[in-house]
Amino acid sequence: MPKPAINPEMSSLFMDFAQYFELSLAVTPEQKALVYSVRYSVYCEEFGYEDPDAFHNNCETDDFDDQSIHCLVMHKSSGLPAGCVRLVTVGEGDGMPMESHCKGSLDEAFFNNFENKRATMAEISRLAVEGNFRRRRGESATRFGNTSSLHFAAREERTFSLIAVSLFLAAAACADLVRRRDCFAIMEPFLPEILRRTGIVVKRVGGDFDYKGVRAPYYLNIDEAVRAAPDELRLCYEVVRSQFAEVLAPDGERKASRGQESSPLLQPGMISVA
Structure with a gap:
């Protein structure tokens, strides 16, 4: 199967993104508070998807956060959080968040292939991009679009579309x-298209359903996605994976940092794992 085509400017766009933003695992209480904020x-x-009065300290949380790995994108010059995502891991007998939302919409025949395989499964969820880093001049408001209250150069602004993509790569x-x-993952209609344009192809595994708007369930096999990714995207993925590996053990627990051999894939300052 041929690799998806990618815009020839994508490589330089990723380089520009690394100049303005920092991607990290959210492991400290302070970092997790930024995610929840x-x-x-x-x-x-x-968007009013959740009742603000149901949460304390302006932090949106739920019962799945304690069994999740959280990632955060920070805007370097302002020090503001720009976006977040989590990876929810479940044990045998436990349900993923999506299962309670899209029952009846899932392709049961496909989903049954994973019966008794919960140890290989996870859900990518709570992907959110702050409004200041979402809308370019003249664009409409969508949760993952490409800002007005802060002042950004045009070159910086054009990287905003990669915030959601970088978070998906991190997850x-x-x-x-x-x-x-x-x-x-449960996705709105436009997110799979945004991912596809950068070379991430997700498989739809169910029909549309209404959950705070039109949504549909999607599936991604990590090994297949990495093999099919364009070279520029795979390079960025390997940067993220290599540096996250310094602190993320196979069981999802944080481990002590250790030295590693230098690699041409690693660009200092692109990824933070503090």
């Missing part, structure tokens, strides 16, 4: 490192 801002205040890298290579 982004979710509160987007899900509660901006995929986490899944790879903790051996959860069968990933599921």
Whole structure:
């Protein structure tokens, strides 16, 4: 199967993104608070998906957070959080968040292939991008679009579309490192198209359903996605994976940092794992 075509400018766009943003695992209480604050801002205040009065300290949380690996994108010059995502891992007999939302919409024949294989499964969820880093001049408001309250140069602004993509890459890298290579996600219609344009192809595994808007379930096998990715995207993925591996053990627990051999894939300052 041929690799998806990629815009010839994509490589330089990823380089520009690394100049303006920092991607990290959210492992400290302070980092996790930033993750939850982004979710509160987007899900509660901006779009009204959740009741803001149900949460304390302007932090949106749920019962799955304790069994999740969280990732965060920070805007370097302002020090503001720009986006977040989590990877929810489950044990045998446990359900993923999506299962309670899209029952009846899932392709049961496909999903049954993973019966008694919960140890290989995970859900990518709570992907959110702050409004300040989502809308370019003249664009409409969507949760993952490409800002007005802050002032950005045009070159910087054009990288905003990669925030959601970088978060998806981060979640995929986490899944790879903790051996959860069968990933599921509930997505709005436009997100699979955004991912496809950068070379990430997800498989639709069910019909549309209404959950705070039109959604559908999707599936991604990490190994297959990495093999099929364009060279530029795979390079970025390997950067993320290599540096996350310094602190993320196969069981999802943080481990002590250790030295590693230098690699041409690693660009200092692109990824933070503090």
